[in-house]
Amino acid sequence: MNEFNSIGNDDNREEYVLPDGGYGWVCVAACFTINCFTWGTVSAYGIYLSHYLADDVFPEATTWDYAFIGGFNFSIAMLIAPVVTILTRRFGIHTTMLAGLVFQIGGFIAASFATRIWQLHISQGILIGCGIGFLYIPSLPILSQWFVRRRSLANGISAAGSGVGGAAFAWGTEAIIQHLNMSWALRITGIIALAANFAAIIAIRDRNHVIQPFQLAFDTKLLQRYDVILLLSWVFISMLGYVTLLFSLSDFALSIGLTRAQATDVIGLLNVGTAVGRPIIGILSDRWSRIDTAGVLTLLCGLSCFAFWLPATSFGLTGFFAIICGAVVGVFWMTIGPLCVEVAGIKNLQSLLSLSWATVIIPATGRVYPLFLWTL
Numbered sequence: 001m002n003e004f005n006s007i008g009n010d011d012n013r014e015e016y017v018l019p020d021g022g023y024g025w026v027c028v029a030a031c032f033t034i035n036c037f038t039w040g041t042v043s044a045y046g047i048y049l050s051h052y053l054a055d056d057v058f059p060e061a062t063t064w065d066y067a068f069i070g071g072f073n074f075s076i077a078m079l080i081a082p083v084v085t086i087l088t089r090r091f092g093i094h095t096t097m098l099a100g101l102v103f104q105i106g107g108f109i110a111a112s113f114a115t116r117i118w119q120l121h122i123s124q125g126i127l128i129g130c131g132i133g134f135l136y137i138p139s140l141p142i143l144s145q146w147f148v149r150r151r152s153l154a155n156g157i158s159a160a161g162s163g164v165g166g167a168a169f170a171w172g173t174e175a176i177i178q179h180l181n182m183s184w185a186l187r188i189t190g191i192i193a194l195a196a197n198f199a200a201i202i203a204i205r206d207r208n209h210v211i212q213p214f215q216l217a218f219d220t221k222l223l224q225r226y227d228v229i230l231l232l233s234w235v236f237i238s239m240l241g242y243v244t245l246l247f248s249l250s251d252f253a254l255s256i257g258l259t260r261a262q263a264t265d266v267i268g269l270l271n272v273g274t275a276v277g278r279p280i281i282g283i284l285s286d287r288w289s290r291i292d293t294a295g296v297l298t299l300l301c302g303l304s305c306f307a308f309w310l311p312a313t314s315f316g317l318t319g320f321f322a323i324i325c326g327a328v329v330g331v332f333w334m335t336i337g338p339l340c341v342e343v344a345g346i347k348n349l350q351s352l353l354s355l356s357w358a359t360v361i362i363p364a365t366g367r368v369y370p371l372f373l374w375t376l
Helices: 023-036 047-052 061-077 081-091 093-112 115-140 142-145 152-177 183-204 226-246 249-255 260-287 291-308 315-328 331-344 346-365 368-375
Strands: none
Touching: 023 115, 023 142, 023 152, 023 183, 023 291, 047 061, 047 152, 047 183, 047 260, 061 081, 061 115, 061 346, 081 093, 081 115, 081 315, 081 346, 093 115, 093 183, 115 183, 142 152, 142 331, 142 346, 152 183, 152 291, 152 331, 226 291, 226 331, 226 346, 249 260, 249 315, 260 291, 260 315, 260 331, 291 331, 331 346
């Protein structure tokens, strides 16, 4: 489908509507920052988890309590996506994302004062999850509105932000806890995220006034299309493997006899792989085929699990797998925007993304189970 025709023009000059750069590069930096200080911050939950358990901070808490806190960060963000889509259509991206900023900083600050486990459920779980949803969901479609030939590269650079943030917060959070305490680690993380995301919100710009997207929360007409069903099936399957692998890797490191510090290093290396690999994959995706690239990388990720993960018994091989895995395991996050445009056109981008977020809810909830195993 021609993207320009999909927004109601007939002269086939797609570049006239989608500038393929320009101010779009500022938006790339803004989206990179949002990824860094949303998904990057929650990547450090495993660090908090180890201290919650070792220091017996909440004596009444069960293993499931801690598992659901980490799971809420992800599943709540996806669960509220339809509501966020509607609010973005009505109030615009800036107002919606500012609300997310309030949720996120409120979650981190409230968590730092929590004395009961239910308070941590609401603060570090639900509030931060809402903050991520309100910040990330409106930002993801933006880059596809600014780029055509380099669309995957732009999304790859943006998605690399989660890797940079994940590595920084995985190692940084542990350092803050060692020098101060967990409460101050939560407060400092919240304050840094507030400043960085606020700057990103000021800089980001959409092109909805030109493209006039539909922005439907649940478009049943799209669900009647065979290609959409295939895309959503890939979303479900790939994300089911993603959460199982990503959030059980630290537990695996401990199970083969590595130290807790080495387990933290494994997660840091995984995020380094994410930061380096995603822009490279974006370049390959633009030059080859976005759909084929997503499929091949999904296959390679599965094969790498058999080739490197299963036989790993040392820090060296586990770290090597973490880097390789980090580069390819999150192919969904860097390709879903461009793939939605390929399948349904630029006007249907937000509507198809909303369906994708709904598809992710069940696999995202699966994050609870590897976290539960780690707490045993």
